[in-house]
Every structure is written in C-alpha cells, then in structure tokens.
Amino acid sequence: MKPALALSLAAASLWHRRRVLLLVTLTLTLSVTLLLGVQYLRTEVRQSFSNAVSGTDLIIGARSGQLNLLLYSVFHIGQATNNLRWSTFESLEQDQRIDWLVPLSLGDGYRGFRVVGTDKRFLDHYQYGDGQPLALTEGQWFSDLFDVVLGSRVARQLEHQVGDDIVLSHGGGRTSFVNHDKHPFRVSGILAPTGTPVDRGVYVSLEGLEAIHIGWEAGVPAPGRTLSAEAARERALTPDTVTAALAGVERQILTFRIQRDINQNDAEPLSAILPGVALSQLWQVLGQFEFILLAITAFVVVTSLAGLVTVLLTLQSHRHQEIAVLRANGASPALIASLYLLECSGLALLASLLAAGFWYLLLALISPWLLEIWGIAISLRAPTALEGALLAAVPVAGLLVGLIPAARAWRMGSRRGAWGVAEDMTG
Amino acid sequence: MALRGCLSEYDATVATGFTVTAGYPGETLCNNNPVFYLNHGHDRHMVIKTENLRWQWPDQSTTLAFPDIRLPSGDHLFIRGPSGSGKSTLLSLLSGLNRPLEGGLEVHGQDLARLSGGDRDRLRADRTGVIFQQFNLVPYLNALDNVTLPCRLSAIRHRKAGQPQQTARTLLQALDLPADCLTRKPSTLSIGQQQRVAAARALIGAPPLILADEPTSALDTDNRDRFVRLLLDQAAANGSSVVFVSHDPALAEHFTQHLELSSGQESRP
Secondary structure, eight states: OOHHHHHHHHHHHHHHTHHHHHHHHHHHHHHHHHHHHHHHHHHHHHHHHHHSOBSOOEEEEESOOHHHHHHHHTSOOSOOSSOEEHHHHHHHHHOTTOOEEEEEBOOOEETTEEEEEEOHHHHHHOEETTTEEOOEEEEOOOOSTTEEEEOHHHHHHHTOOTTOEEOOBSSSSSSOSOBOTTSOEEEEEEEOOOSSGGGGEEEEEHHHHHHHTTTOTTSSOOTTTSOOHHHHHHSOOOOSEESEEEEEOSSGGGHHHHHHHHHTOSSSOEEEEOHHHHHHHHHHHHHHHHHHHHHHHHHHHHHHHHHHHHHHHHHHTTOHHHHHHHHHTTOOHHHHHHHHHHHHHHHHHHHHHHHHHHHHHHHHHHHHHIIIIIOOOOOOOOOOHHHHHHHHHHHHHHHHHTHHHHHHHHHHHHSTTOSSSSSOTTO | OOOOOOOEEEOOHHHHSSOEEEOOTTOTTSOSSOSOEETTSSOOOEEEEEEEEEEEOTTOSOEEEOOOOEEETTOOEEEEOOTTSOHHHHHHHHHTSSOOSEEEEEETTEETTTSOHHHHHHHHHHHEEEEOSSOOSOTTSOHHHHHHHHHHHOHHHHHHHSSHHHHHHHHHHHTTOOGGGTTSOGGGSOHHHHHHHHHHHHHTTOOSEEEEESTTTTSOHHHHHHHHHHHHHHHHHHTOEEEEEESOGGGGGGOSEEEEOOGGGEEOO
C-alpha cells in the first residue's frame, strides 16, 4: 500500500471525471447542508424558546394547564381561560416572599399583534436570554394614560416611529370589526429587538386599557356610556382583573412553597408555574416533530450517498482497462480498492466541507434579515458537538458505502486472467 | 501432450557475444534437452526459465501447455502464434498476474509459483515492464505521469530512473514523441503515440524484463517497424530483455530468439 500514491491517483481520477461527479457531489452537498441546517436550527429554536423568558421565577394566572398559561402569558399564543382578580394581585403584592410582581393584561390587539397591559415593572423586571434586561431604542416607557410602547418587530413591520398615533382593536385578531377609535394612543417608545415574543407586543398601561373599555361591558361600546380621553384622565382607573402575573423570588428556596400556596389559594382558583419546567415540557412536545424532521433529513443524505455510489459503480464499469494497466505495473489489488474507497469518501468529505461552508455563508447572509424582519434570533456560532458529529459522519458513511465499489475493484484486480482485459485472453 | 514449440537455432554471437541454441521436447530438429545452450560454457543469468508450464482457465476442462523457455537476460524473445494459442496467457503467467496450474516458472530467478500474490505484484513492479495491445494508459494521467507511474509504484525503478521526470522526457524524446504531447491526456494522443508512451513506461527504471503483448497490432507497417526498432534499441541501452508477442511474422527479423505457439496447445489432462 502506498497512501501518497493512492491519494494522488484518486485525486487525479476525481478531477478527470469532475463533470460527471459535480452534479452528484452537489446533490450530496445540498442534502448535507439540509441536515446541518435542520440540526442547527433545532438547537437555535430550542435556545430561543428557553431564551424567551428568564429571571422570572413564577408565572401566575387563573387555574389552567401549565402549557396554556405559559403560551398565553409569554408567547402570546392562545387565550386565557379566566382572569386574576385585582384584589388577588394586590394580596400577592403584599406577600413578603415575592420580591417583584409584573401584571399582564391581555385581550386587545393591534393589527395582528397582541396588546399587553402592564406597567413600568415590566421594563424593570422582564428578562430574556441569559438574564438580559429590556431596553428602549427610541423614546421612553409610557407615562401618559394613552401612551404606547411598541415591540421592535411591531415598529419595524408597521413602520411606526415615536409620536405616531395608533388605534387599538377590541379582541386579538388580525382584523377586528370594533376599534377603539375614540381613544388613539401615541407611541412613546420602541423596545430594542430581543428575538423573543416581546418584539411582537404592544405595551400600554393597565389604566389605559381600563379607560378605553369603560362602557364596553357588553363587548361593544354602549352609546353615551363611554368616556372621552379628557374625562378618563380625571378618573381613578383601577382594573378589576389582570390576565396573568410574573413573579420574581429572590430567595429561590421559597419558590416551591409559594407555588404550592398559590395553587391552594382559597380565595380564587389559581395556577403558578415554573417557566423553566413549562418550557422544557413545551420542548418535549415540539422536539418530537423536530426529531422526525431530522430523521427525514438524514434519510435524504442516505439517498444522496446511494446516488453517489450508483454513479461511482456506473463509472467503474468503464474502468476495467485502468485497473488492468495499474495491475500490470505492479499495483496491488489493495491499492486499487483503496482508490475507490478514497474517491467515495473524498467526495463525501468534500460535500461535508462544502455543506458547512454553504450553511455558514447562508447564515451570515440571512440571520440579520431574519432577526430584523421576522424577529427570529439565530446566532452565528461554531458547530455543536452533535453538529460536528453529523458532519463527520458523512465522510465515514462515504467510506462505508465506498466499500461496495472497492470490493468490486478488488475482485476485478485480483481475479484470474486480469491481463489486458479487453484483449482476447486466449489469443 | 501436443507440445509443438518452435525450433529456433540462432547464432547470436554478433549481437550478444555468444551463441544460444534453443530446443524443445518432441522436436526432432533440436536437442532433446529442453534448454538453451550457452556456447561459452558459463551459465549466464536466466531472466525466464519455465518447465512444463500448464494453465487452465476457470470453468474450462481444457488446459494449455506451453513449451519450455530459457531466456538469458538481455536477450529478446519473439513469440508468434495464431489466436487461441495462449500468447497472452503465457505473458500473464510470466508477469506474475496469474499463477500456473502446474510446472516450473522462474522469472528474475524467483519461483513465481511459490510467491504470494503480493510478492508477485512487487516483483512485477520492480523488475518487469508491460505493454498491452492497446488502452495502455491511465486515462486521468498525462503522458509524462503515465511514464513515471512505475517509479511511483517501485522504489527500485525510481532509483534506477534517477530523476523520473527527466528520464521520462528523455525516453519519450528517444521514442520520437512530439514534445507538445508530454503533458497531454491519453485521449488526445494517437494510437501510435499512446503505444510509444506505453513503451517508455515499460522502459523507465530499466526493468530486466519487458513483456509486450501485440503492441503494434493497431499500427501501420511503417509505424510498426519504427516502434519495434525504437523499443529494442532503448531496451538494449537499458540491458532489458524484451518478450514480444505478435501474430505478425514480419517482425521476427528484429529478434534473436523465436518461439512459435501452435493453435493446438490444448490438451486434456
């Protein structure tokens, strides 16, 4: 065996057949890119899910399942089953063990985005990612009754700036038949992008929400009972209910006891959930689909490898002559078999490297755009161990399937009568 | 056993300095002793020595039996015979690519029948050059790289060639290959050019034995004679023996030794 010679011959042979092999290598490259991409995004999506909220120890809402509570309070998906009485919220505020509490009041929408009624405590205490706080890129947090702060994606997509007037809709849908057009809100600030559901929120004060709903008890404005903006500013507007509350507990050891106490609250049926636990439960549900997607992609790679071997085997049937010449010049059957192994695994390695290059190039090009337009944060990072293993598995698989043409070449090279091949052997 | 090897009694004094006589069993015209005689009395090194060599194709009941050969190193042997007489098979046995069914087969002083496949491959790489009838070249290597291939497969050939690239150029030039062909791929060369590249490859690193299997069958008469002359001149310069197989009797005049295989080689054991 002469590894250097085998390598140089295999490289020359591949280069000689580059036109035929280009297409099949490209197919393999694309399928490996897909495989890497799916795995990369899986990691990123999981990361971004668990990044959605951090620093919050408990999420409190009306009695419901923990996934439901997590989805509507953090991800703005689905509806609350019931509300939390304001008196209950106030009594929770009195609890010495709870360090901070952020009220969340959901229900209205603004052109497809959820309106979140809250207060300054949201800006102060909500954290995402690795404990990063929220920040405003423009303007300031709302102070007037009819001020509104927009999430970054809302502002970008709807092209709003500080000072714009916007009209909220009643109900959360993209199109609503009932608008709060008597009470336009003025944009006071815009939040920095976070890559979390915060970007898709429209933030107003609880009192503002209360004001625009006076006289709306029946779900539509009752004539003569609604308040003008000026009159609303005069009134003391305390909400009757909120939808959920985020709680921070400094002494974490108390978290479970607080959770139990809230869940056993006598005054009102409540649920308190641990966001981390709920997030991982959510991921268990979603992860199934992600895994199936990964498995399908792996099959695509296997199919491409099968295509590669098919092409190599087809080419091989035209290579009897070359094998005879190499054998006649003293090349061993092992050297000839190694040529085929090298060619197959070499192409797979090339496809793997190209795929990694493709993927990172693609990512570098589209990740700023994804964050800006879709609010999806995909970080540019080195491959994880699993991603690296997937990339490395492709050349190894190429080596394994290359055993097929290699074994055939070995037989062709070592069978009796391998002389000249095309010549009449009895001649 | 229908062994009808040809008689060749040939005075090689002019060419090699001593006279060689060849004889085969059953031939009335020659000595019953199936050996070459060297007339100056001292046994010169034999590059090929065969005895009762027989070969059987897989899945066939008939066997080929070959006349005994004794070829002193440096001498050239011309093997002639019709199709089916086993010319190529004999060369494949001499090259070590195939192992004989029975009989003694000594090439380069080594008993090929006893060597392992790997040892036979190494012996061939080190000491034997091969030229086929056609399709001699590795399609993805240019002419020069095809010629230097044996030097990459064998350290001995590499050492004997000195600077393989330079030696290859010199050889190709001596074989009248146009200079612009050196870096071209085989598919762009004419048949005659391809065969000269193959000859250069067989010659490089001065192997003691060159096996040529009808290398001129695709060439016209002028090219054919020129090819044989160039090959033999270069082989003589190297001290290589050439075993040249052809069905074309016109080429016999270039050779000191002759062997004729008849079509009736088969015998049933």
